[in-house]
Amino acid sequence: MNIIEFIMNLDWKKIVESVLSAxxxxxxxxxxxxxxxxxxxxxxxxxxxxxxxxxxxVVSKKKHSTREIKKLCKNTKRLDLFFISGIGFFTENxxxxxNAMNNGMKIRFLxxxxxxxxxxxxxxxxxxEELRKPGxxxxxxxxxxxxKYSKYIENGQMEIRYYSTQYRLPFMLVYKKKKNMKTTKxxxxxxxxxxxxxxxxxxxxxxxxxxxxDFFKTNNDEIxxxxxxxxxxxxxxxxxxxxxxxxxxxxxxxxxKCEICGKPMAKKMGxxxxxxxxxxxxxxxxxxxxxxxxxVKCPKCGNEIIQKKSRRGKVFYGCSxxxxxxxxxxxxxTGESCPECGSMLxxxxxxxxxxxxxxxxxxxxKKTKEE
Numbered sequence: 001m002n003i004i005e006f007i008m009n010l011d012w013k014k015i016v017e018s019v020l021s022a023x024x025x026x027x028x029x030x031x032x033x034x035x036x037x038x039x040x041x042x043x044x045x046x047x048x049x050x051x052x053x054x055x056x057x058v059v060s061k062k063k064h065s066t067r068e069i070k071k072l073c074k075n076t077k078r079l080d081l082f083f084i085s086g087i088g089f090f091t092e093n094x095x096x097x098x099n100a101m102n103n104g105m106k107i108r109f110l111x112x113x114x115x116x117x118x119x120x121x122x123x124x125x126x127x128x129e130e131l132r133k134p135g136x137x138x139x140x141x142x143x144x145x146x147x148k149y150s151k152y153i154e155n156g157q158m159e160i161r162y163y164s165t166q167y168r169l170p171f172m173l174v175y176k177k178k179k180n181m182k183t184t185k186x187x188x189x190x191x192x193x194x195x196x197x198x199x200x201x202x203x204x205x206x207x208x209x210x211x212x213x214d215f216f217k218t219n220n221d222e223i224x225x226x227x228x229x230x231x232x233x234x235x236x237x238x239x240x241x242x243x244x245x246x247x248x249x250x251x252x253x254x255x256x257k258c259e260i261c262g263k264p265m266a267k268k269m270g271x272x273x274x275x276x277x278x279x280x281x282x283x284x285x286x287x288x289x290x291x292x293x294x295x296v297k298c299p300k301c302g303n304e305i306i307q308k309k310s311r312r313g314k315v316f317y318g319c320s321x322x323x324x325x326x327x328x329x330x331x332x333x334t335g336e337s338c339p340e341c342g343s344m345l346x347x348x349x350x351x352x353x354x355x356x357x358x359x360x361x362x363x364x365x366k367k368t369k370e371e
Contacts, residue, residue: 056206064187069093072174072185073100080173080233082110084122087141090148101157110233113162113241114139133314146244161240168236171229183208186226205229253279260286291320296335299344301325305333329359340365 064072073079073096083089086109090097101107112119119138126132145160152158174185184207191200205225252267258278265276267290278284292307294317303321308328318328331346334356338345343360355368 056204059204060201063088066093066096070096073097073105075178076100076105076174076176078106078108078175080108082168082233083170084112085138085141086111086145090145094148098152101152107158108237109158109160110163110236110240111142111145111160112138113164114142114244116164143244161237161242162244163236163240173229173233181208184226186229188229258284258286260284294332296333298325298327300327333359338363338365
């Protein structure tokens, strides 16, 4: 009777509520656990599938550092490069690449043929987004690379070919060999023109083998990331031009005389825009920048303010009386004085603002073009 009374006196409502709450909580936890497990399994499946195609990883990277390139070139037999011009890569890593080639590494470089409609369209896109330095062009950059590495092209350590077809993603194939282990590394930069190197990522692949097959032989039977890049490179390599397009540059003689030999100076186009070079080249190799007056007087000394370029090719405006006068501006001076502090007003054109501002950083005066 005591047991029956005990059972009868229990608060069955609370017991049922507690059991249902526990079951509900278990169900929610179990549901979340199922969803999390399902997501993990899906990610693992994707990772396994990516690995089976030769992908090792993906990173968001502006560019490889010189230190990284030096490490990649160690024990490397050949470097296959597919760029538009390659000016940044070959300029920043010149010492590393030359040292590697002196130690036996070979380079095959595919770049765009010069003076094509493709490059012209690309330059228009980059200029529109203010990604290209004024007065520069890609064809001159390609000629620059060809000239800088002419020594290694002549001795066979480096070969350049020029494609004339559509846009492709830039990539790099690195063939390394250490003892019996052969390693192929691949870097495919995923980006689209106009090239903003702040927003791109790199797909990384790696293949290791100890087989005695030809190290550089492309396996067309395999469907993987690296084999796809190798096949594409080899196909374009076979049809690409072996010679750079030669364009006869029209010589524009000026009234300015060379102070060394007395011959007239001629306008030339270089990597950072126009400059003056002696028409007596190669006997006389004198060059000088082109002075561009903007019709504004220096507020310090009264001399002309002229357009100049920094060592990195950035345009700025400075006094023609330099070094006696060091007045300079990053933005183009207007010749007008600020109504609030009297300093020079300069033009300011960005995506968010277009007008004039005070060159004095402590003055907040600005005026839009509409005002």
